[in-house]
Amino acid sequence: MKMKHFIQSCMIAAAALCAGCGSWLDVQPYDQISEEQLFSSEEGFQKLLNGIYIELNASELYGASLGPEMIEVMGGAYEIGDDAVKWGNYPDLKRYDYASDYWRDRLDATWNKAYALILNCNKLLEGIEGREGLFAPGHEAIIRGEALALRAMLHFDMLRLFGPVYSQNPEAPAIPYYTAREMTPEPRLAAREVIRLVLDDLAEARAALANDSVITEGTLMSADPAGGSSFLRYRALRLNYYAVTALEARVQLYAGNRPEAFERAMEVIRAADKGTFPFVERAAVVGTDDPDRIFSSEVLFALSHSSRNQIFLDYFSPARTSFVFKMEAALINQVIYGGGQVTGGYQDDYRNRAGWSTSGANRYFYKYADMQDTGTIENTMIPMLRLGEMYLIAAEAQSDVLANGVSYVNMLRRYRGISTSLPSLTQELLIYEYIRELYGEGQLFFLYKRLFTTIIRSATGSLNTLPSSNVFVVPLPDSETDNIQ
Numbered sequence: 001m002k003m004k005h006f007i008q009s010c011m012i013a014a015a016a017l018c019a020g021c022g023s024w025l026d027v028q029p030y031d032q033i034s035e036e037q038l039f040s041s042e043e044g045f046q047k048l049l050n051g052i053y054i055e056l057n058a059s060e061l062y063g064a065s066l067g068p069e070m071i072e073v074m075g076g077a078y079e080i081g082d083d084a085v086k087w088g089n090y091p092d093l094k095r096y097d098y099a100s101d102y103w104r105d106r107l108d109a110t111w112n113k114a115y116a117l118i119l120n121c122n123k124l125l126e127g128i129e130g131r132e133g134l135f136a137p138g139h140e141a142i143i144r145g146e147a148l149a150l151r152a153m154l155h156f157d158m159l160r161l162f163g164p165v166y167s168q169n170p171e172a173p174a175i176p177y178y179t180a181r182e183m184t185p186e187p188r189l190a191a192r193e194v195i196r197l198v199l200d201d202l203a204e205a206r207a208a209l210a211n212d213s214v215i216t217e218g219t220l221m222s223a224d225p226a227g228g229s230s231f232l233r234y235r236a237l238r239l240n241y242y243a244v245t246a247l248e249a250r251v252q253l254y255a256g257n258r259p260e261a262f263e264r265a266m267e268v269i270r271a272a273d274k275g276t277f278p279f280v281e282r283a284a285v286v287g288t289d290d291p292d293r294i295f296s297s298e299v300l301f302a303l304s305h306s307s308r309n310q311i312f313l314d315y316f317s318p319a320r321t322s323f324v325f326k327m328e329a330a331l332i333n334q335v336i337y338g339g340g341q342v343t344g345g346y347q348d349d350y351r352n353r354a355g356w357s358t359s360g361a362n363r364y365f366y367k368y369a370d371m372q373d374t375g376t377i378e379n380t381m382i383p384m385l386r387l388g389e390m391y392l393i394a395a396e397a398q399s400d401v402l403a404n405g406v407s408y409v410n411m412l413r414r415y416r417g418i419s420t421s422l423p424s425l426t427q428e429l430l431i432y433e434y435i436r437e438l439y440g441e442g443q444l445f446f447l448y449k450r451l452f453t454t455i456i457r458s459a460t461g462s463l464n465t466l467p468s469s470n471v472f473v474v475p476l477p478d479s480e481t482d483n484i485q
Helices: 003-010 042-055 070-074 090-094 101-128 139-162 191-208 213-217 241-254 258-273 309-315 329-336 350-355 387-397 402-414 427-438 444-451 478-484
Strands: 299-304 356-359 362-365 381-386
Touching (some): 042 139, 090 101, 101 139, 191 241, 241 299, 241 387, 329 427, 402 427, 427 444
Antiparallel strands (some): 299 381
């Protein structure tokens, strides 16, 4: 894609993809609103920010490519066959053939969409300057903090997808980092410099969100009972203070900064211990006809998509007549939710009982299926950051000796209904726990890339993918290589 086409894609403003998400995200497509209108009131800034959140649901980003679909195929989450009639282009992706026309176009679209939203974040941030008087007390800081965090998150995921293996070559050229609304091409920065800028944005976002109501009032996951504005409610559907803290923990661990990752993960864990993000109760996921399969009370940040069930229908439903995404039977039965203390897998794990269903010889993944009560906000949530990951980060980052972190893994496992404790922790056991906790949420490929380790696809290991730069270093999209030339 030539630069002029990239610029055109960046100028396409976010439209409301999920009409009916609720009043908290009501927004007129702001390609129909002039910039003067947008920046003439606090409501205009809210519309711009809400539009960015809504566009994160796009299939090019977390609604598919960076969520349950493309990136999870790359992370070995699903058993992919070789029959092109049944599986379409997925066999190419299973082989990491990023040069095929189809996947080159898909990766191009993800890059362009991410940078379009980054530039909209910059449009918002620059628009605030000199207009602070438009905002109700404290609102300007919240809007600015969330926009900074969104910019950091999108850059970080482009780094994780297209950048080098950070643990091996942090000085390698990676991606550009845009902090201004200008659409002139920026140079690619070293991966270490990108991480620095991501952390700078997150630090500034945390400071701006220091008075976030989530700290004192919790997530407020309902409309204002007095009928007022919902802008400062539904905090788990925004990059709130604790979500930004959790995102920093993820970034710090990716960069190998273990003490900093541990500190941030523990800040979130302490907030959860005080009741801000309580662990899901057994009655909500086991022994009920309407389980909360995403463990919504623990979700630190989620997107809201009124058609979330379409994800289940498109990829996971046993009623599908072509391909169905599911784990290899032996892997799920003998390793992930089997094997006892050898693998840490138990059938009575809440994540198994709520998230998977058996039909014949197959196990099907139901995390994104509709609840019976389809009108609840929980039925729209697509998890982006969750409490369980903070326990796994704390375990991995506590010290250089993984065994010292086993208490954090065992604590998480107790909240998953597992009474047996692991006596020690290895990297392999930790990976299994990440799979159980984050399956279908777009994090497994990034986990393997960070650790530069084998991608697990089968119980026997015969189908596993060995680590290599050909697997983990995704080529830059055409739009960026055209700019370099």
